[in-house]
Amino acid sequence: MGWLRIPLDMMTITIASITIGIAVDDTIHYIHRLKHEYLLDNNYEAVISRCHGSIGKAMYYTSVAIIFGFAILGLSNFIPTIHFGLMAGIAMFVALAGNLLLLPATVLIIKPRIKS
Secondary structure (H helix, E strand, O other), X not given: OHHHHHHHHHHHHHHHHHHHHHHHHHHHHHHHHHHHHHHHHOOHHHHHHHHHHHHHHHHHHHHHHHHHHHHHHHHOOXXXXXXXXXXXXXXXXXXXXXXXXXXXXXXXXXXXXOOO
């Protein structure tokens, strides 16, 4: 199994860069929408509800499409490609959960000052 060690390590770097890039992009979209919605009524609970109804749905559907896209690589005959696809799909799921669960919870706890 020593031959598998190097490709798997190199693939985890790729998985991290892809996942972090997409997760940060989703986070930026969510925060931008949150700022826009907060300026309407200054109520964090209502803002998060509206954000989940708009940008949250978009994040969910695009992330699910990406997860299934990576999961298809699990049908490959090449072991490193299988590992890459499955680990990238799991990482994208964790990133989605973080953006839809932890980010709003953090906003509710911290309640950042948002200026126009």
